[in-house]
Amino acid sequence: MPELAAIARERAALAAVADAIVAASVGKGLRVTVACAASRLAVVDHLAQALHARGRATRCLTTSADLPVAGDPAPDPGGNGSTVVVITSGLATESDRGVLRVNVLVTSAEGAPPTGGSPDVILAYGEPGGPVIGYLAPFLSAGSD
Numbered sequence: 001m002p003e004l005a006a007i008a009r010e011r012a013a014l015a016a017v018a019d020a021i022v023a024a025s026v027g028k029g030l031r032v033t034v035a036c037a038a039s040r041l042a043v044v045d046h047l048a049q050a051l052h053a054r055g056r057a058t059r060c061l062t063t064s065a066d067l068p069v070a071g072d073p074a075p076d077p078g079g080n081g082s083t084v085v086v087i088t089s090g091l092a093t094e095s096d097r098g099v100l101r102v103n104v105l106v107t108s109a110e111g112a113p114p115t116g117g118s119p120d121v122i123l124a125y126g127e128p129g130g131p132v133i134g135y136l137a138p139f140l141s142a143g144s145d
């Protein structure tokens with residue numbers, strides 16, 4: 001069972017990511033693609049809950065790690081039992097230009113963003129105390145347009 005401090009750190013990291021996504025997606029539809037190990041699927045649910053708590057009604061769609069979602073450069077999940085889940089909010093259609101697309105990669109270690117899938121957010125679970133935000137794309141940073 002995870003320690004309370006690790007749970008609090010995870011929730012704080014997910015809250016920061018959700019805040020950044022919501023701020024960047026004002027007035028737009030939203031499509032968040034999350035690649036993670038099957039053992040970390042709860043992270044997707046917690047992120048969806050965090051987005052919902054910030055006023056974004058969401059729904060989750062699970063896809064195969066081998067089949068990227070059309071129009072998205074899906075993060076490379078590493079091929080080791082990974083899953084890709086898409087969180088959508090608002091009117092998100094393939095032809096909708098008003099959709100913010102965010103790719104999230106959940107890893108087991110910190111590091112620079114990999115070259116393969118161009119993730120916009122990396123959540124690194126390398127420390128026993130919980131995850132850290134290993135990377136946050138500039139368009140999600142506070143004060144960016």
